[in-house]
Amino acid sequence: MNLKSAEARKFRQFDLKKKFRISESIIQASLFFAGILSIFITIAIVYELGKEAMLFFNDPDVTLGKFLGTTKWQPGIGQYGIWALVSATLVTSFIAMVISLPLGLASAIYLSEYASSKARSILKPVLEILAGIPTVVYGYFALLFVTPILKSIFGDQIQVYNMLSAGLVMGIMILPLISSMSEDALSAVPRSLREAAYAMGATKVETSLQVVLPAALSGIGAALIVGISRAVGETMIVAVAAGSGPNFTFDPFKAAETMTGHIARISGGDLSYNSIDYTSLFAIAMMLFLLTLVLNLISQQIVNRFRERYE
Amino acid sequence: MENKYAIEANALSIYYGSFMAVNNVDMLIEAQKITAIIGPSGCGKSTLLRAFNRMNDFVPGCHVTGELLMQGKNLYSKDIDPVEVRRKIGMVFQKPNPFPKSIYENIAWGARINGFKGNMDELVEQSLLGAALWDEVKDKLQDSAYALSGGQQQRLCIARTIAIQPEIILMDEPASALDPISTLRIEELMQELKKNYTIIIVTHNMQQAARVSDYTAMMMLDKEGSRSGTVIEFSETKRIFTNPKDKRTEDYVTGRFG
Ligand SMILES: Nc1ncnc2c1ncn2[C@@H]1O[C@H](COP(=O)(O)OP(=O)(O)OP(=O)(O)O)[C@@H](O)[C@H]1O
Ligand SMILES: [Mg+2]
Numbered sequence A: 001m002n003l004k005s006a007e008a009r010k011f012r013q014f015d016l017k018k019k020f021r022i023s024e025s026i027i028q029a030s031l032f033f034a035g036i037l038s039i040f041i042t043i044a045i046v047y048e049l050g051k052e053a054m055l056f057f058n059d060p061d062v063t064l065g066k067f068l069g070t071t072k073w074q075p076g077i078g079q080y081g082i083w084a085l086v087s088a089t090l091v092t093s094f095i096a097m098v099i100s101l102p103l104g105l106a107s108a109i110y111l112s113e114y115a116s117s118k119a120r121s122i123l124k125p126v127l128e129i130l131a132g133i134p135t136v137v138y139g140y141f142a143l144l145f146v147t148p149i150l151k152s153i154f155g156d157q158i159q160v161y162n163m164l165s166a167g168l169v170m171g172i173m174i175l176p177l178i179s180s181m182s183e184d185a186l187s188a189v190p191r192s193l194r195e196a197a198y199a200m201g202a203t204k205v206e207t208s209l210q211v212v213l214p215a216a217l218s219g220i221g222a223a224l225i226v227g228i229s230r231a232v233g234e235t236m237i238v239a240v241a242a243g244s245g246p247n248f249t250f251d252p253f254k255a256a257e258t259m260t261g262h263i264a265r266i267s268g269g270d271l272s273y274n275s276i277d278y279t280s281l282f283a284i285a286m287m288l289f290l291l292t293l294v295l296n297l298i299s300q301q302i303v304n305r306f307r308e309r310y311e
Numbered sequence B: 001m002e003n004k005y006a007i008e009a010n011a012l013s014i015y016y017g018s019f020m021a022v023n024n025v026d027m028l029i030e031a032q033k034i035t036a037i038i039g040p041s042g043c044g045k046s047t048l049l050r051a052f053n054r055m056n057d058f059v060p061g062c063h064v065t066g067e068l069l070m071q072g073k074n075l076y077s078k079d080i081d082p083v084e085v086r087r088k089i090g091m092v093f094q095k096p097n098p099f100p101k102s103i104y105e106n107i108a109w110g111a112r113i114n115g116f117k118g119n120m121d122e123l124v125e126q127s128l129l130g131a132a133l134w135d136e137v138k139d140k141l142q143d144s145a146y147a148l149s150g151g152q153q154q155r156l157c158i159a160r161t162i163a164i165q166p167e168i169i170l171m172d173e174p175a176s177a178l179d180p181i182s183t184l185r186i187e188e189l190m191q192e193l194k195k196n197y198t199i200i201i202v203t204h205n206m207q208q209a210a211r212v213s214d215y216t217a218m219m220m221l222d223k224e225g226s227r228s229g230t231v232i233e234f235s236e237t238k239r240i241f242t243n244p245k246d247k248r249t250e251d252y253v254t255g256r257f258g
Helices: A006-012 A022-058 A064-069 A083-114 A117-132 A135-157 A163-187 A191-199 A204-215 A217-233 A236-241 A259-268 A276-306 B045-052 B082-088 B103-113 B120-130 B150-163 B180-193 B206-212 B237-242 B247-253
Strands: B005-016 B019-030 B034-038 B062-070 B089-092 B168-172 B198-202 B215-221 B229-236
Touching: A022 A276, A083 A117, A083 A163, A083 A204, A083 A217, A083 A259, A083 A276, A117 A163, A135 A163, A135 A236, A163 A217, A163 A236, A191 A204, A191 B089, A204 A217, A204 B103, A217 A276, A236 A259, A259 A276, B005 B045, B019 B045, B019 B198, B019 B215, B034 B045, B034 B206, B045 B062, B045 B089, B045 B168, B045 B198, B045 B229, B082 B089, B089 B150, B103 B120, B103 B150, B120 B150, B150 B168, B150 B180, B180 B198, B180 B206, B206 B237, B215 B237, B215 B247, B229 B237, B229 B247, B237 B247
Parallel strands: B019 B229, B034 B198, B034 B215, B089 B168, B168 B198
Antiparallel strands: B005 B019, B005 B062, B215 B229
16 A cells, blocks of 8 residues: 555554543443442432331331231221232232233244234334333223123122233233343344254244244343333232222232332322321332342243253 | 165256346255365355255245255155255254254254154264264263354254254355364264265365265356356266366366456
C-alpha cells in the first residue's frame, strides 16, 4: 500500500501510548450505574418491607406461631393465620400454571418447529395481543364470562366468586409469556442438533420432543419461573374474580382471597398508619416475597435436574 | 449384498427454488466401497450429498429432478418415506454434533426410536467398538457427550450412525474440524467400516481423498459464468489422481487452478 495524503500517513503512525477513551468510560460508568441501581432498589424494597413487618411481629398479640400455625386471618380480632391467604394464592397459581405451562409449551413447540411462516405471522400477533390486555379486563372476563360457563357446568357446587375461574383466566394471561419465552429457548437450539436427529431416522415429533425440547429446558425453566412469579404476584384478576374474604381452603370451587387480593382490598380503604391492619400488609408482602423466592428455587432445582446442556 | 451398486443417481438435478445448484448428475456408487466427492467450494458437493438421504427436504424450496435409485426404488418417488430413507442412509456432519445427552444415550436413542428391541448395552458397546471409541469411553458412558474432545465426539457421531445399521454412511468433511491425529483415526476407521457399509465422503483434502477412497467424483461449476455444479469426472481414485481425462480435474488435483 502506498497512500500519499497526510491523513493517510498519520493513520499509519506508530503509537502504543495508553489512550483515554472518553466514550468507553462514559458507557462503562452508565452500565455500572444501571446495575447498581437495580440492586439498590431491591435492597431498599426488602428493607422497607422488613422494617414494617417487624412492627407487625413486635405487636405483643402477634406470634410467629400464630402467624404460621393457624388458618384464620382477621387482624382486627386477633386472628393472624397467614395460611388463609397463602392457600388461595397457591390454588390460583397452581391452576394458572396447569393451564399455561402445557398450552404455552405446546404453542411454543408449534411455533418454533411446525408452523409455516404464514401461520406464525398470524399466531404471534394474536399471542402478543393476549399479552397486552390489561389484567383488570381479564378479571371481569373471569367473573362475567368464565364463571357463568363454569356455573352452567358445575351448577351450585361452584360459588359466584371462585378460585377456579380466576386461576383459569390467570393461566390464559400467563400463556403468551410462557409461549414466547419457550419459543425463544427452542429456536436457540442449534440447527445441527435437529439435523443430527433427522439423519438418525427420527420423525419430526421425536426430534422436537426428545432432542430439541430437552436441549431447551433451561430456557423453558426460566419461562416457568417467570410464569410462577407472575401468577403468585397477580392481583387484579384474583381481586375481581376469586372472592374478597380470607378463607382457608384448597377447594377451587370456593371463594377465597389471595395475599395480593387482600393487600389490594385492605390498602384501598382508610388505614391509619399504626394500625395492626396496616403493618400486617407488610407481613403479607414479606410472605409473598419469600413464597416467590422458594417457588423459584424449587423450579430452578427441577430444571437443573432435567436439563441437557449443549456446549 | 445382492446389488453391486448401493445407490445410483440418474440425471439428478437439485434446485434451491429456481436456482439449479447441481446439474444432471449420473453416478453409480458401488456398495462397500468408499466414494469421495471433491471439488472447489460452492460447486454443490454438500447439496449432492444431502440429496442422497433427503436431508434437503428441510430446506424450503429445495427440490430435485431425475432419479435416485436404491435397490431399484426411486428414493424421491411419492410412496417413499424420507424417515425410512434416512434410517438406511446415515450421515456424519462436518462439525461434530452429538446430542446433549450421555455418551450411552447418544447411541441408544437412535436405536430406540428405530425400534431396536435387543440388548442395548451390547449394541452400545459394539457400536463404540466399531467406531474405535470404546476403550476411551467405556468407564464414563454416563458422562455428557460434550465432555469428549472434538475427535472423540466425531467418532461418537459415527458410532451412533452405525448403531442404527444403515446401508450407506454419508460424511460431509468429517475430519475438517479435527487435528491430524484424529483425522488419521477417522480415516482408519473408514477402512474398517467399508467392510460393512458403503461410504460417500465429501472432502477438501486431496491427500485424504487419494488415501481413503476407491472412487472419486470430481465436481465443478459446469461452465464459465454458470453457478450450477456438476460431476465432470467420476472414476477410480487412482485414475483421477494419476491419469484424469479432464484437464480441469488434473489442474484441480495437482493444485493448479483457473
Ligand atoms: N440452503 C440453501 N439455499 C439456497 N442456496 C443454497 C443453499 N445451500 C447451498 N446453496 C447454494 O448452492 C450452491 C452449492 O452449495 P454447497 O453447499 O452444496 O457447496 P459445497 O460444494 O458443499 O461447498 P463447500 O466446499 O464450501 O462446502 C452454492 O452456490 C450455494 O450458495
Ligand atoms: Mg459443503
